[in-house]
Amino acid sequence: MIKYPIHFTLNGDPVTVKAPATVNLLTLLRDYLNVTSVKFGCEQGNCGACTLIIDGEAVNSCLVLAHTVEGREVTTVEGIGTQDNPHPLQVAFTEHYGAQCGFCTPGMIMASKSLLDHNPHPTREEVVNGIVGNVCRCTGYNKIIEAVLAAAEKMS
């Protein structure tokens, strides 16, 4: 199968990788670049487990054809904080028990980050509407909503 090169910025670093035309961004990150925070869930845009940020906007990476990120800036949860220096959202998710099994967490955090980037002081309802595309089967969502609201307060 013919592979074509793709150049883009991943978490601040320039990346070049070759992939066939049909590969989606989720598969490109997981199978070609070993970035495994983006989770393989439904591959239909229904579950949100693969959510990441392209040029400042949250998207489902499974619905993005990898070649269309040519020249663009892709941010996954690896790019927003480290264990030593976590993002306020990551701190809030741990402090408020917003993560249980953890499968939805990277997507939840990226969807929440995009929400707070555009709306730093969301109401509870706005938080709900911001993460409405991210499915969580453990927490019942309340802990996640509390975490996002707490992070927003801390960041302001």
Add this chain to the structure above:
Amino acid sequence: MKDVQYFVPATLDEALQLLDKYGAGLSVLAGGTDLVRDMNLEFKIPDGILWIGKLALEYIVEDGDFIRIGAATRMQTAANSGLLQKKASAVARAAGKLASPPVRSLATLGGNLCTASPAADCGCALLGMGAEVQLTSKNGQRIVPLEAFYLGPNSTVIQPGELMTEIRVRPQVDGEGSAYEKIGRRQAMTLAVLNTTSRVKLDSNGKCLAANIAVGAAAPTLLRIKTAEKLLVGQPFTEEAVQEAANIAVQEIKPIDDVHGTIWYRRKVTRVLVERTLREAANMNGGNN
């Protein structure tokens, strides 16, 4: 797996040349929320992909008699557009109700029309607004009213070699409003079990000057309820008239039983949503127009 060709034309001319050369073998990629999903699930692997993301087809401008919307305008852009919120309210509302924020930052209005789902959110809103679309090919362009655009589920009048480039909506003027409502199996991230759009223009005495009603997920294509529209025009816009229009809509739809809802339920909801959108569009209950 077969080798799939991938094209990123930098200009509309280049895109039209490629579409002319490859015809139906090329699948147009706009937002990808349908095409990439279909590829992921191996429902459809196209021979070639033409990405239109570099063609500057994302814009919303008022220009004379029309609001012109680029076919690759994304849902979030449409939902947040002050111009659409004010002068094509149903379209902004439908765009904001589609799926979820991550999907709305990908999915496009043109894609929503071209996929031709009978339950499409923006398809229903644009049909109810009386919108028309511009189809462009190497040989020129044609304007098609949305009423004449759909042939069946996932089927439209677009010919091989043609690209949808623009959507045109007449802006709401004084005394005119529109509304979109959708019932899904849950609040968000859901396909419409039934959706409805109404656009109403009243004079200062409350007489109806113009009315459009569109209903989705109730027939093989999105439907305009022309009989009900005719009944409303020229009459005082009263609660009785609204209920009579909804009666007609309930009779005209051709719903099916499926996993999303039953015929019985769809008829019930049609009555509720047609009445609700008509009232909202006419601002009879301080609605969202």
